[in-house]
Amino acid sequence: MPYGYNNRDYKNYGGYRPPQYNRNRRKRGILSRRTKNRIIIVGTGLVVFALIIAMISSCISCVCSPRGEGNTLDTATKSAASVKKVKKKKVQELSFREPNIKDNREAEKGTKSGELFIWNKMAFEMFYGSSDRARAYAQTINNAKRTLGDKVNVYTMIVPNHTEMGLPGRLKNSEDGAVTYSQADYIMTAYKALDSKVKYINAYNGLSAHCNEYIYFGSDHHWTGLGAYYAYEAFAKETKKPVLSLKDCTENKIDGFTGTFVKMTSEKLDTDTVHYWTLPYEVSDVVTDNSGSTNTYDGPYYNYAAPGNYTYGVFLYGDNPLEVLTSSSDKAENKKIAVIHESYGNAIVPYFTYNYETVYSIDFRSWNGNLKSFCKKNGVDDVIFINGVMSSATALQVQAIDKIVK
Numbered sequence: 001m002p003y004g005y006n007n008r009d010y011k012n013y014g015g016y017r018p019p020q021y022n023r024n025r026r027k028r029g030i031l032s033r034r035t036k037n038r039i040i041i042v043g044t045g046l047v048v049f050a051l052i053i054a055m056i057s058s059c060i061s062c063v064c065s066p067r068g069e070g071n072t073l074d075t076a077t078k079s080a081a082s083v084k085k086v087k088k089k090k091v092q093e094l095s096f097r098e099p100n101i102k103d104n105r106e107a108e109k110g111t112k113s114g115e116l117f118i119w120n121k122m123a124f125e126m127f128y129g130s131s132d133r134a135r136a137y138a139q140t141i142n143n144a145k146r147t148l149g150d151k152v153n154v155y156t157m158i159v160p161n162h163t164e165m166g167l168p169g170r171l172k173n174s175e176d177g178a179v180t181y182s183q184a185d186y187i188m189t190a191y192k193a194l195d196s197k198v199k200y201i202n203a204y205n206g207l208s209a210h211c212n213e214y215i216y217f218g219s220d221h222h223w224t225g226l227g228a229y230y231a232y233e234a235f236a237k238e239t240k241k242p243v244l245s246l247k248d249c250t251e252n253k254i255d256g257f258t259g260t261f262v263k264m265t266s267e268k269l270d271t272d273t274v275h276y277w278t279l280p281y282e283v284s285d286v287v288t289d290n291s292g293s294t295n296t297y298d299g300p301y302y303n304y305a306a307p308g309n310y311t312y313g314v315f316l317y318g319d320n321p322l323e324v325l326t327s328s329s330d331k332a333e334n335k336k337i338a339v340i341h342e343s344y345g346n347a348i349v350p351y352f353t354y355n356y357e358t359v360y361s362i363d364f365r366s367w368n369g370n371l372k373s374f375c376k377k378n379g380v381d382d383v384i385f386i387n388g389v390m391s392s393a394t395a396l397q398v399q400a401i402d403k404i405v406k
Contacts, residue, residue, distance in 0.1 A: 117178035122218030129393030138193035220259020249277035256307025
């Protein structure tokens, strides 16, 4: 009988099974066992792989969750909550050091004179700033940051005045004393309202630590060159920059300064002395005045300032819309900073030349430019808004800042 596919019909031939059939059957049996073995091996491998993945996932879950619990959404939620805590912590860690003002008991009582309080032959401005005004100022700085974008670092510094740092506590808000709102509370409120991307400079503590030194004038509303230095020092330390030492500078002084308060009261006030420090490196100062004229000077100080009402003009040659200071300091980074300020800023701007190759001094009260365009055109890296507390709480001043920011 021929061998072929009909071998499967062996029953038709009396149960005969040809040799080829038996060989095929054995072969099929071997293939069947091999297939089963492969299925077992692959299946076992998949189970082991699944167990390994499960163990790794469990470990990751333990690392992400403090107690080895929670899913990815829980972890993300906790991370977001952690970020929020950090942002709040920024303000919570800010604290102001109360000034330990030396009290001259020989001058027991003071005298109110209009908006001034006269004590110890010095005049003090009474401050009436409110929380609303503080938040309004902060909002203006926040707007500036949003306008300038992430490529420009934005700082702000609100400077307390002499009343906060020089008038003893017993004379503040007493029956016969100066009615004045807490500048520490005001500045704290403003800083709390800042966007987390805006960096505040705590000049308050630096001034408070030196409150019994000559850091404010008694006949004028400004701080002295020394007071401005301590605020600069706070900026340099908080931004981790090297600090200019006044020991490396040459001290100069002009006696006989009679400031703005002399004309505001009939009370007798002591005259002041203006101190300024010649820097130990060269600085070129290109000044654009209110008429639009441009002049170049060697250094940021007007060395020929005379005694009298305008002696404070020694700093930056008085109030000018724009000045460009180029520094040769070996500590100056290859960076540029724009200092946006009113007259309080005049005394502090020169110190920035120690840390920046180019310093742009912009008096927002008279400058007509647009800050965003200016920074983009000149490659400005940092912007700092420096204002006295009185100015920051004055609506017209804040509106003037808004004008150059928009």
